[in-house]
Structures are given as structure tokens and as C-alpha cells.
Amino acid sequence: MNHIAHQTIELSFFRWAFIAYSITCVLYVVFFGLNKKRVAYAASVFMGTGLAFHTAALAFRTMYLHHLPLTNMFEYINIFSWFATCFYFIFLKIYKQHILGAFIAFIVFMLMVCGSLLPKDAEMQLVPALQSYWLQIHVTVASLGEAAFLVAFAANIMYFLKKSLPPASRFSERLPEIHTLDIIAYRAIGIGYPLFTVGALFAGSIWAEQAWGSFWSWDPKEVGSLIVWLFYSAYLHARFVKGWTGMRAVLLSAAGFICTLLTFFANLILGGLHSYG
């Protein structure tokens, strides 16, 4: 099978994953309206189906590239949203909150929309700078950390809505308790923060020192990642030392995730040493 045939099959898997995630979003909207448990279960089933197609697409791309698909923005967006969906199922298992999927599915869907607008060509030949095992470590662990931040962001939005809406409103009633949302966000950041620190900053710095000759170059992506890290550090510091919970903590961690997205999309405009990914 030639390169184009491989890519056609793989992109059709992505398309099916995209359709499944779209249906998931629609089902969650229905769930908000009807509050039927079965609709929420159906939404989770479709999200699982989307994840299965997504897994197949990534596996297929990995097989014909002979390396993990981590070298351009389309591939990164896919691995990022794939990890976020996996995290949803882990958090669903622990907290039994189907409604969390409504927000995660919507963000994943939006990411897939952005991904669909980006060039999808697979890099068969890696540029010399990317020919290192650090590529797999740095990008995989960093995206895993960012995916955990996405889960925290979804919990932040739910927290914000729960606080803003009248307690007796139907929409508010569908959302979990404030305390549960706070714990979900904290636990997700508790997973994401060490991964992001080690994957994005440490592994990235070590690789940069090997490839470019310095740990830190004040590259736009590096500075952006540092800002993200500072926001989440401030969140955790405020929580540990000052016992910050509630809206202040929610705003701080939500700002961290918005910076994560800006850092990612800034590549399209600012370029720099990370311009390929």
C-alpha cells in the first residue's frame, strides 16, 4: 500500500472519530434538556466510539510513519485530544460524573475542528533536529499534562456555571456539587502539573541543550510554556499555603489553560524554534 492510500484510510478514521464526537456533543445537549440518564450513557458510548476511531487513526499513522505522530500541529492536536478523551473515561470511572463529558467532548470537538483546518501531510522524513528519542518523551508527556489541564478546565467551567446560575435552575441541578468540581479540577491539575513540568519544561530543556546548545532560548513556545507553568504553580501554591479554593482558584487555573491554548496556537503566527510543532 502506498503513502497516499495509507493516508486516505487514516484520515477516514479521523473523520469517523470527528463524527462520533459531534454526535456526543449533540447527545449531551439533549441530556441537558431532558435529564435522562440513558441519553448521558449513550453520549458516553459515542465518545467511546470516537475514541476507538481516534485510536485506530493514530495507530495507523504511527505504523506507516514508523514514529509517533508528534511532529506537526495536526498530529499534536490529535494526540492532545486523544489523551483528553482517555482522561475523561478515567475521571468518569472515579467520580461517576457523566456530565463532565459534555464539556470535555465539546472542547475535544472544537480542537478537532481546528485540527481539520491544519495541513494533514505526514512527515515521512523527520528534520535532523527531531531525530531524537526526546521527541517521544517531550511531546507525549507534555501533551498528557495539557490534556489533564483540559479536564480541569472543563471542571472550572462547570464550577463557574454552577456558581453563576440560580441554584434552583434546571441547568444548575444537572451539574455536580461545587466541592466535587473543585476536587476534580484539583486532582486533574495534580496529575497534569508534574507531567507538564517534567515533559514540557525538563525534557524540553534537556533536549534543547542537546540539540541547540542551551537549556533555554526565550523562544515564544518556551516563554508560553513557562507562563502556563507559572499560572498552575501560583494556583497550587495559593491552594497549599493559603487554602485557596472557590472562584479565585477557578479563575487562576482557567487562565492557565487559556495560556496553554494560546501557547499552542501562537505557533501559527510567531514561529520560532518550535515552528514545526
Next chain:
Amino acid sequence: MLIKIWNLLGSIKTVVPLLLVITLVSLIGILVPQGAPATEFNNAGLFASLILYLGLNHVFSTWWFFALLGLLSVNILVCSISRQLANARRIATPHFLKGAEEVAMLKCSTEFSAACAPNRGADLLSGYFKRRLYFSASLDRNSAVQVVSRSFYIKEIGSLLFHVSILFFFTGGILGGLTGFSFVKEFHKGEVHAIRDWHYRVRCDWFKVDKNDHGTVTDYTSKLSVLSSDSTPVFSHLIKVNHPLSYKGVRFYQYSYGRQPDAIDDAVLRISGPGLDSGLSEVFPFNTSVRLSTNDLKLTITNFVCDFDLDMGGEFVSSRSDKPNNPAIRVIISKGNDTVFDTWSFLNFPEIHRHVKNAYKITFLSYTPRYFTGIKISRDPGNVFVWLGFACMSFGIILVFYFPNKTYWIFMEPGNAGFSRIIVGASSGPALSAFQKEFKRTCASLKSLLKGEP
């Protein structure tokens, strides 16, 4: 006054605005092209003047950005000291709860009776928790005894390591900035560069660019030889991207490459003229005399320019740019020590050459460019601190997140018929559900230890 300044420096009220300012400045640093020369901002109005005045075109090397980082490091230092002092105080002073009610109100709590006097029970509990590496203290009041046992101070150690790691990063950065060096040297084949203060030299033996069938660069490699001060080769090493050479604290990185604008490896020429076979095409190396035929004629390519330009007087040849827009070579044909023919030949204009009767006709068909290799040479004595910082922060984060503090409070008071009333309460980090299992196991052990009844 000093205490106020100390508290202000270590306060979260200082660090949050400071982080926001650093974030804002960094965002400006991302948006304004860094390293752009001042001339680029000429005629761009008031905003450009502001950029130049504040140094926003090199924001990460301005004194005030360093001052902000310095202030942040002072904040972290003060915060670390204050926090560690508070931790030490907390460790030294056991935290007893007010009474049985407060112990019972904890999220993890249970109550049972035991055939054991409170004082004897306190001794048994202290021994039990000591075996689990817990620190225990007891308080005897009105014949009731309260025992508080706290797990080893792993979280505090994690917090200390985390704060120390940030100071390591700052130390590494400052030390590297003050005593290190870093520059990119463009090596041509065979070129030697002396490494200042280290009494050795480095020679680039060769450089090659590997390409695949589609013409995409797959790798670029330089062979470097380290020479002693008397030019004796010490050893040779192949360096590639991601595979630098490290020698006596100096690192050599494969950083870039490019075409040499004034030299080539060889050129393919077609030559015809007196005494030569018509249409002879051959590869001629650059700057090397090659015998043309059985007679004594020799051909030498003496010069190369990538973008040919001639001055107004028609005498001096130079290159208009470093791009191969109009490659040209100077060819000299000689016999013995006498030059018999001297001309410039153009790749893009093969028909343009000197027309002299009975002269040679030289057509420049193609050439192999000669590449230079960009080697980044750097020495950073701060690296060791950065590595220490990585290690400390990684351990610190693991300890803080995955080893929560666990504290048990056991309140014992005399009950009926020789039995004591035992109330056990405990607290842990946010992973309460996981801790509840451990709490149940601990309570079962305590019951068995104190011979308790449910």
C-alpha cells in the same frame, strides 16, 4: 519595619502581581521581534520609540527584566525560609485537638472500647506508630489522654526541595550568563579554531549533508578533530544534530550549515580549443591544477563568485550577494609558468565568454557547492546547577503530590467496667477515598493492639 519588608517580600500578595508583570513582559517579548535592529523601527512613530526606549526589542536581556527575575528569586528565597521556619515550628509543636468531639468530627473517625487504661494505651500507640515511622506526642489531661501521630515529614521535604530547585535554576542561569560563553563559528573544510583559555584547537576535517531520494535533508555531519597546542591531533569525533562533542567543559554542536559563497568543491566544464579534443567535458576540482592533455597545458579554477558583479571600470569582480543568482568561475589555462588563457565563465550564460582568435572555449556546465558548517561552541558552568534544579524539583513535586501527610488523633478516656473509650480520627490530603481504606486497616490494628471491642 524590617519584619514588614520581610513579610512583604515573602507574601503571596507580592508574588501574584510580580508573576503577572513577568507574564505581561514575556508576552511583549513574544510579540515584538526579538533581536531586531533599531533601524527596523525607524519611521514607525511613537510606539516604535517606546519599544526602543524600553528595550522591548531585546526584552529578555534588559536590566529591568533581570531585576524582575531577581525580585522573584528574592521572593522565593524569603518564602522558602519563612515556610521552612513555619514547618519547623509545626514539627516541633504537636497539634492537639480540643477534645473528643473535635476528633469525632474529622472526616475519618471511629469509636470503640478497649480493655486498656488510657496511659498504658498511649504507650502502646506511641510504640505502634513509631514502628510505622510516625512521630507521636501525648497529652494527659483530667485522666484522659490524647495521642497525636504524624507521618514522616515527606511533604515538607518535598516543599523544601521544590523551593531550593528554583534557586538552583536562578544560580545556574546567572553563573552561565556571567562566566560562560556561546557563539556560532562557521567552519570551512580544514579550518582550525583556537578555543580561548583552554589551550587546544579544533579543526573541521569535513562536513557533509545527507539527502534522501526526494532531496530532503536527512542529516548533516561534521568531523571535528581536537588538536593540542602543538597541533598534534588528540582525537576525532563525528558530530550531528542531537549528538554534540564535549571536551574539557566546552561543547560543540552541529548548529547550522550553508553554501560557501566564494568556493566550490568542483565544476564540470566543456573545453575546446587548440590542441584539445573537441567537446571535452571533465570534472575539475577547485583551486587545483589539472593537466588537460598530452601537451603541457594545465587548467585551474582559481575563483568562484555566486552572484557575479563587475565594477564600473571593468576590473574588479565581486559577488553582489551570497545567493547563487549568477554563479561564475575564473579559469586559467597555463603552460609551464606562462598563462595562455584567462577567462570568467558563467553557469547561467554559457555563451558569454572571451572571444579571442585561436583561443579556448570554456562552457561552465555545473558545479558542486562547498558547504560551511555552523558549529555552536559553548561553555556553561551553570549547567550543573540546572541539572540539580531538575532533580530537586522532580523529587519535590513527587513528594508533595504523592506522599500526603497523614495525622492520627486518638482520644482515650476511662469508661465503664474497666474499659476505656477510644475515639480515633485522622486526616490526609485530598485523596480521602484512598486513605479511608488505610484508615480502616489502621483502626483494626489499633483495636487488636488495645484489645478493643466494637
